[in-house]
Amino acid sequence: MSTAVIRRPRFDISLPGAWRYWHRNATVFRRIWLLGIMAWFAEPVIYLVAMGLGLGKYLERVQGVEYIEFIAPGLLAVSTMFGATFSVTWDAWFKMERVGVYHAAINTPLSVEDVALGEILWGATRATIYGSAFMVVATGFGVFRSWWGLLTLPAIALVGLVFAITGLIYTYAIKRVDYLAYYWTLFITPMFMFAGVFFPLERLPDWVRAIAWFMPLYHAANLMRSLMTQGEPAAALSSALWLAVVAVVLLPLPLRMLRRRLVG
Amino acid sequence: MDKPAVVARDLSKTYDRLVAVKSISFDVPTQTCFGFLGPNGAGKTTTMRMISCSMPPSAGELSVLGMSVVSEPRRIKSRMAVVPQEDNLDEEITVLDNLLIHARYYGIKPRVARPKAIELLEFMELAEKRDQEIRELSGGMKRRLMIARGLLNSPELLVLDEPTTGLDPQARHLVWDRLRSLKRQGVTLLLTTHYMEEAAQLCDRLVIMHEGRILVEGSPREVVQENTSPEVVEVFEPEKEFQPQLEALSGFAQRVERLADRWLFYTDEGDLVLEKVRGMGLPPGSAWLRGGTLEDVFLSLTGRGLLD
Numbered sequence A: 001m002s003t004a005v006i007r008r009p010r011f012d013i014s015l016p017g018a019w020r021y022w023h024r025n026a027t028v029f030r031r032i033w034l035l036g037i038m039a040w041f042a043e044p045v046i047y048l049v050a051m052g053l054g055l056g057k058y059l060e061r062v063q064g065v066e067y068i069e070f071i072a073p074g075l076l077a078v079s080t081m082f083g084a085t086f087s088v089t090w091d092a093w094f095k096m097e098r099v100g101v102y103h104a105a106i107n108t109p110l111s112v113e114d115v116a117l118g119e120i121l122w123g124a125t126r127a128t129i130y131g132s133a134f135m136v137v138a139t140g141f142g143v144f145r146s147w148w149g150l151l152t153l154p155a156i157a158l159v160g161l162v163f164a165i166t167g168l169i170y171t172y173a174i175k176r177v178d179y180l181a182y183y184w185t186l187f188i189t190p191m192f193m194f195a196g197v198f199f200p201l202e203r204l205p206d207w208v209r210a211i212a213w214f215m216p217l218y219h220a221a222n223l224m225r226s227l228m229t230q231g232e233p234a235a236a237l238s239s240a241l242w243l244a245v246v247a248v249v250l251l252p253l254p255l256r257m258l259r260r261r262l263v264g
Numbered sequence B: 001m002d003k004p005a006v007v008a009r010d011l012s013k014t015y016d017r018l019v020a021v022k023s024i025s026f027d028v029p030t031q032t033c034f035g036f037l038g039p040n041g042a043g044k045t046t047t048m049r050m051i052s053c054s055m056p057p058s059a060g061e062l063s064v065l066g067m068s069v070v071s072e073p074r075r076i077k078s079r080m081a082v083v084p085q086e087d088n089l090d091e092e093i094t095v096l097d098n099l100l101i102h103a104r105y106y107g108i109k110p111r112v113a114r115p116k117a118i119e120l121l122e123f124m125e126l127a128e129k130r131d132q133e134i135r136e137l138s139g140g141m142k143r144r145l146m147i148a149r150g151l152l153n154s155p156e157l158l159v160l161d162e163p164t165t166g167l168d169p170q171a172r173h174l175v176w177d178r179l180r181s182l183k184r185q186g187v188t189l190l191l192t193t194h195y196m197e198e199a200a201q202l203c204d205r206l207v208i209m210h211e212g213r214i215l216v217e218g219s220p221r222e223v224v225q226e227n228t229s230p231e232v233v234e235v236f237e238p239e240k241e242f243q244p245q246l247e248a249l250s251g252f253a254q255r256v257e258r259l260a261d262r263w264l265f266y267t268d269e270g271d272l273v274l275e276k277v278r279g280m281g282l283p284p285g286s287a288w289l290r291g292g293t294l295e296d297v298f299l300s301l302t303g304r305g306l307l308d
Helices: A013-059 A067-098 A100-104 A111-142 A146-174 A177-193 A206-213 A218-231 A233-250 A252-262 B044-051 B073-077 B096-103 B110-125 B139-149 B167-184 B195-200 B219-228 B240-252 B270-279 B295-302
Strands: B005-015 B018-028 B033-037 B061-066 B079-085 B156-159 B188-194 B205-210 B213-218 B231-236 B253-260 B261-267 B289-293
Touching: A013 A067, A013 A100, A013 A111, A067 A100, A067 A111, A067 A146, A067 A218, A067 B139, A100 A111, A100 A252, A100 B240, A100 B253, A111 A146, A111 A252, A111 B073, A146 A218, A146 A233, A146 A252, A177 A206, A177 B295, A218 A233, A233 A252, A252 B270, B005 B044, B018 B044, B033 B044, B044 B061, B044 B156, B079 B139, B079 B231, B096 B110, B096 B139, B096 B270, B110 B139, B139 B156, B139 B167, B139 B253, B188 B195, B188 B205, B195 B295, B205 B219, B205 B295, B213 B219, B213 B295, B219 B295, B231 B270, B240 B253, B240 B261, B240 B270, B261 B270, B270 B289, B289 B295
Parallel strands: B033 B188, B033 B205, B079 B156, B156 B188
Antiparallel strands: B005 B018, B005 B061, B205 B213, B231 B261, B231 B289, B253 B261
C-alpha cells in the first residue's frame, strides 16, 4: 500500500506568525510587569550603588574613569542579560511544559518555528526593557561620557538577542525544570563574575582572557563600555560584530530543537 | 454531497519502536459528528494530532478539508480548530484576553475579535466571567472556554479530544447541547471519547479503535446491531447452587459472560431467558433485562482487562 515517506519543509517560518506570538507575551507582560521587573532589574542597580559608590570610594580610577563609571556599562550588559535569560528560561519553560501555551499556539496557523522565533524576539524585547530601565538609572549617576552612548539602545537589543538565543537553546534541550538552575550557576554567574564587569581583564593571565573571549557577556560589557565611557567606535564595532555573528549562527538552532521536541 | 472533511488512507504513525496507529482508513463526512472510541492507548489521540497537523504521519495519506496535512498545515489550521484533552488556557490573564490573544494567532483583527469573543462567551454561558482570571474558573467553565476559544476562527472542522472528561453531569449536558447546536450550524465535529453515552448522544458515525486499528465503523445503531445481541439479561450475584442451572441456559444466548459479581447473557430472546432465570427461584430483583449497548460492543471488542 501507500508508504510514501512524508517530509515537511525543514523550516516553516512566518514573520507575522512570530509577531503574533510575540504579541501574546507582550500582552501578558503588560498585565504583570510590575511584579517581576523589580526583582530582576533591582539587582544590577544594587550592585551599581553598592560597588560603585561603596567599594569605589576605596579604589583608584580604573582605566582612567571612576569605578562606578567603569562598572556601569558592564552592569547594563548584565541587566540586559538577566532580562533575556529570565524570559527564555523559567518563563519559556513554564509556557512550554506547564500551562500549554506552546501547544495552544501551534494548534492555530502558527508553526513551531514561529513560536520559537517569537519567543526569541520577546526575550530580546524584555531584555531591552530591563536594559533601558537600568540605563535611565545609570544616567542619573552621570556615567555617560561619550556621544557614542546614543547607540546604547540598539546595542542593548543586540545583547538581548544573543542571550535570548543561548538561553532558549538550553531550555529546549533539557528534560527537567530542575536543570535550569545549572544554566544560571554554570553559565550566567561565572560570566557575571569573570567577564570583565567588575574588574578589567588586561592584567590577568592570557588564558583567562582567552576563556573570556568566548563569553558573550565579555563582548557585551566591552560593547557598552566602548560606547558609554570610552567613546571608541572601532572597539564597539568589533564587539558588536562578535555578538551579531553568534546570534546569526545560533538562531536556527532553537527553532529546529523546538520542532524536534514538540513534533518529533 | 460535499467532499469529506477528512480522508485517511492507510494512515500509520510509528514512534521509535511503538506503532501507535496501524494503517487505518476512514472518511469523515462534512457537517456530521464523527466519533473515535477506544480505550487509552488505542491510538485516538495520535490520530487526532495527525489530523490537527501537529504531528506528521509516518506513512499513508491524510487530507483535511481537501488539503494534505503535510504540505498545507497553515491553511488547514486556519480553517479548523482543536480542543485538546487538557485545558491549556493562559492562566495569567483574563477570560476575554485569552480569547483575544488566541484570535490574534489566527490574524483576526482586534475590532473583529472582540465582538466575536463576547458573542462566544455568551454562547458558552460565560458572559459574566469575561474579566475573571482563569484560576477562578471551575473545571466545567474552563472546558466551555476552551470550546469558545476553538470557535473564534469559525472553523469548518472542530476536533475535540475527550471534551467532557472530568465534568459533572450538568456541565457535560451543557457541552453536549452546544456541540449539537454547532453541528446544526454546519460545523463538522470530530471527537474522541471513552464515554459510550457521549458517543451515542452526539455521533452520527463512529469507529472503535483498539491497539492502533479500527475494529468497527458505522452509526451507533448499526454498530450495536451488528456487534452485539439486541438484549442482555444480567443476573446479579447468583448463589453457587444456581450455577449449573444458569450454565444450562447458555444455549439460549449467543454469548455468556461471567464476571466477579454477575452473569451476562447476550441473547435475542431476553424475555425467555429472564423468565427461565426467575423460575429458578433467585431472589427478586437479582435478574433483569436490558437492551444491548455500545458499551457491550466496546467491551466485547476491546476486552475487560486494564489496558495501561
